[in-house]
Amino acid sequence: DQQxxxxxxxxxxxxxxxxxLNCDYTNSMFDYFLWYKKYPAEGPTFLISISSIKDKNEDxxxxxxxxxxxxxxxxxxxxxQPGDSAVYFCAAxxxxxxxxxxxxxxxxxLTINP
Amino acid sequence: xxxxxxxxxxxxxxxxxxxxxxxxxxSGHTALYWYRQxxxxxxxxxxxxxxxxxxxxxxxxxxxFSAERTGGSVSTLTIQRTQQEDSAVYLCASSLMANVLxxxxxSRLTVL
Numbered sequence: 001d002q003q004x005x006x007x008x009x010x011x012x013x014x015x016x017x018x019x020x021l022n023c024d025y026t027n028s029m030f031d032y033f034l035w036y037k038k039y040p041a042e043g044p045t046f047l048i049s050i051s052s053i054k055d056k057n058e059d060x061x062x063x064x065x066x067x068x069x070x071x072x073x074x075x076x077x078x079x080x081q082p083g084d085s086a087v088y089f090c091a092a093x094x095x096x097x098x099x100x101x102x103x104x105x106x107x108x109x110l111t112i113n114p
Numbered sequence: 115x116x117x118x119x120x121x122x123x124x125x126x127x128x129x130x131x132x133x134x135x136x137x138x139x140x141s142g143h144t145a146l147y148w149y150r151q152x153x154x155x156x157x158x159x160x161x162x163x164x165x166x167x168x169x170x171x172x173x174x175x176x177x178x179f180s181a182e183r184t185g186g187s188v189s190t191l192t193i194q195r196t197q198q199e200d201s202a203v204y205l206c207a208s209s210l211m212a213n214v215l216x217x218x219x220x221s222r223l224t225v226l
Contacts (some may be wrong), residue, residue: 004156006156032213034163034213034214036217042219043118043205043217043220044217045204045217046216047216048213053159059117075169076152087154089156093213100145100162100164100170101147101159101162101170102147102213102215103159104149104155104156104157104158104159105156106155106156107156107157
């Protein structure tokens with residue numbers, strides 16, 4: 001039962017353009033969402049998060065959008081840079097239910113082409 | 115320490131052997147998590163420790179898997195009688211603030 005899904009295993013974007021990574025979830029109890037970035041041979045690192053009381057959170061080049069009715073969130077990176085090439089994981093938790101574990105998606109490999 | 119430290123970074127073992135993977139969390143972090151990533155898959159939750167509370171073991175795939183956390187700090191994940199499907203990168207994470215996990219670099223386990 002995949003509660004968090006990233007349906008695109010890979011995405012290729014030209015440097016300077018916008019990268020849009022998508023994530024869908026099925027559990028309506030999820031109320032906190034995060035994006036993590038992972039380089040090869042390293043652990044995932046926290047990128048940006050959003051609470052279900054918001055529909056947008058912005059941090060520099062990174063913006064996360066949340067559409068609760070569609071159970072969908074997306075990460076926008078603009079402008080994309082070669083250093084953004086990595087695997088991106090979305091994650092969710094049901095904080096309001098006292099659940100502290102994060103449920104992760106399968107990841108999307110983003111490649112930024114010069 | 116400055117980050118989450120895991121050892122060994124790589125482990126190759128024969129099917130049927132037991133393995134132990136170690137995690138040193140960030141000092142002061144009360145929560146500790148184990149996840150694994152199999153080839154081409156996402157991060158699969160295994161177990162979660164929070165302070166002195168009973169651990170959440172709901173993600174352990176079989177009774178061959180166990181974990182303990184001694185003194186609220188170092189954790190050991192033990193896999194008994196390893197199988198080929200146990201091959202994966204085992205990731206440990208710790209956190210002070212709910213949800214923002216800091217991950218280690220992982221232990222890559224290969225079962226031949």
